[in-house]
Amino acid sequence: MADVAAAKPIRTALTNDDGIDLTIIELMFFAYRDFTSDPDKILAEYGFGRAHHRIVHFVNRMPGLTVAELLDVLKITKQSLARVLKQLIDTGHIVQIQGPRDRRQRELYPTAKGRALALALARPQSRRIQDALLEAVPGDRATVERFLKALVNPELRPQIDNLPADRAGKIVGRDNGDE
Amino acid sequence: MADVAAAKPIRTALTNDDGIDLTIIELMFFAYRDFTSDPDKILAEYGFGRAHHRIVHFVNRMPGLTVAELLDVLKITKQSLARVLKQLIDTGHIVQIQGPRDRRQRELYPTAKGRALALALARPQSRRIQDALLEAVPGDRATVERFLKALVNPELRPQIDNLPADRAGKIVGRDNGDE
DNA sequence: AAAATATGTCAATGGTACTGACGTATTTTG
């Protein structure tokens, strides 16, 4: 009976007074939407989507990673990866090389074309971040990084720490004189 | 000819040395993914997706907004909204009321059920933010808010400013004694 | 030799988004 009649509309707005951090919740939504809009435009020219972006990005960040490692970073299924990875291989952005130790594995490497795409996609995002930090005072960047990292599930934070920050000292793979 | 041969793999990792702010780019990816994972789990129980989340959220934040206004906030097409909004109306989360001034318009209001859903979805996100700011010093929250807002396209920032922060003074609609 | 692992693939499904076109009710404009 109560279900039949139209439910009564609530006319008062949900606000921060309700004990919810709506300000940052909404800023995350709007910020992320616009943050991804620049690469989305570029990807559309190639007929690619966000899945291609993520794959080409992490293959460039961790050259030689295996399919299983890539799945672990992206937290998607093998089947979801398959089609998109195949397209990137077919278009010459990524190459597969049989694992030297374990020949069941396929190590994934970017080509020069794949590196160029990763850079083209990252540049506008980096630029947007740079602009957002224009009026930042020393320490603001660290504050933002701490906050974002603290939003990540704790068990996944080591994965982020293991990404190469720069080329000082660390040798990720033998440099064979790419370009 | 050059295209036939397998392209040479690049074995060096892309790093911050390449002039790209990879650290924050990747933090944004991981942070947003985990930030949306909590509501995603709840939505799955209802057979809903992220589109339902966004609609039920902003209808609760701006009760009485019209379909056109909602489209303008979400930046999606009428056709994309249609199916999802219909589901939320059919399940009694949202009600439509003919606009009092312009009868072509349909004002959207949450029901008690819709308000409860919006709160249930927002709570884990708010909690995650609260936890992320646990060790923050005064000023850190403002720094994060400034940064996120600066990532948003400039022309859309007024839209964010117009969302009700709290109920002090401002009367968004007449309070007719909901629950 | 058997079991486990790494990968690839086939089929089916679902959610979200898009473009384009068309219809209806209502309001505004000339």
Added chain:
DNA sequence: CAAAATACGTCAGTACCATTGACATATTTT
């Protein structure tokens, strides 16, 4: 008042991204 514009809804078709489940192959481990 008639025409144009507006607000909304809907139909058809398409595309991308992700899922589960099942199965096949090559290789390594036990």
